[in-house]
Amino acid sequence: MSPPLPGDPVSPEASRRSFLKGIGTSAVAAAASRVEAVASELAQANAEKVHGPGAVPVTLRINGKEVVLHLEPRVTLLDALRNYSNHTGAKEVCDRGTCGACTVLLDDIPIYSCMKLAIDSQGRGITTVEGIAQSGRLSSLQQSFVDADALMCGYCTPGFVMSLTALLKRNPKPSLEEIGEACEGNLCRCGTYPRVMAAAQRAAGIQPAERVEIIQSDEYAALAKRTHAAG
Ligand code: FES
Numbered sequence: 690m691s692p693p694l695p696g697d698p699v700s701p702e703a704s705r706r707s708f709l710k711g712i713g714t715s716a717v718a719a720a721a722s723r724v725e726a727v728a729s730e731l732a733q734a735n736a737e738k739v740h741g742p743g744a745v746p747v748t749l750r751i752n753g754k755e756v757v758l759h760l761e762p763r764v765t766l767l768d769a770l771r772n773y774s775n776h777t778g779a780k781e782v783c784d785r786g787t788c789g790a791c792t793v794l795l796d797d798i799p800i801y802s803c804m805k806l807a808i809d810s811q812g813r814g815i816t817t818v819e820g821i822a823q824s825g826r827l828s829s830l831q832q833s834f835v836d837a838d839a840l841m842c843g844y845c846t847p848g849f850v851m852s853l854t855a856l857l858k859r860n861p862k863p864s865l866e867e868i869g870e871a872c873e874g875n876l877c878r879c880g881t882y883p884r885v886m887a888a889a890q891r892a893a894g895i896q897p898a899e900r901v902e903i904i905q906s907d908e909y910a911a912l913a914k915r916t917h918a919a920g
């Protein structure tokens with residue numbers, strides 16, 4: 690069959706065939722470009738230096754000071770702080786990102802240090818609870834925790850202090866709701882939440898309202914009950 694000339698009527702069959710052929714060509718071209726993209730990503734990944742599994746030098750900026758540690762790449766920031774650099778303020782409780790006892794600030798953002806690799810924390814500013822007291826004087830928030838007697842076991846307390854330090858830095862006059870939200874990632878199993886709230890309000894220069902404390906007591910008593918039931 691001779692090829693159609695310009696101006697010839699195009700049969701429905703011929704136009705369907707050329708349409709399908711066109712799709713086939715585009716699909717092959719798209720697949721080829723995807724293969725090229727994957728190949729270039731692989732080449733880039735292979736060119737990057739692989740760390741470990743043995744110890745490698747890791748430079749951390751902790752409370753404004755650079756510290757060089759020799760750590761296996763699998764070491765978490767929490768372990769690096771507690772077991773390799775003598776910063777024991779951040780506590781290990783759950784070690785799985787649920788309790789907040791290990792909270793530190795990474796560039797002023799609260800994070801669970803048990804969920805972050807030390808090697809990935811390089812080049813960032815790490816602040817622990819040891820770093821917020823200045824020249825031996827507690828920060829106003831730390832002092833407020835003491836004044837409001839906002840701790841029982843004290844083990845969860847550094848995490849609360851760090852979460853609230855970050856809050857007060859970005860919002861010096863937070864509402865009670867904002868204080869509660871800032872502590873959402875921190876668990877106190879003995880239910881000292883009302884006093885934690887009061888401590889944060891004191892540090893912000895807000896008179897804690899007794900009425901609010903009673904309401905919070907009820908809420909947190911219920912939360913504590915659920916937590917104990919789950920445990
Ligand atoms: S120890 Fe990190 S969240 Fe509990």
Ligand code: FES
Nearest residue numbers: 841842877878879
């Ligand atoms: S003060 Fe630590 S669990 Fe309540």
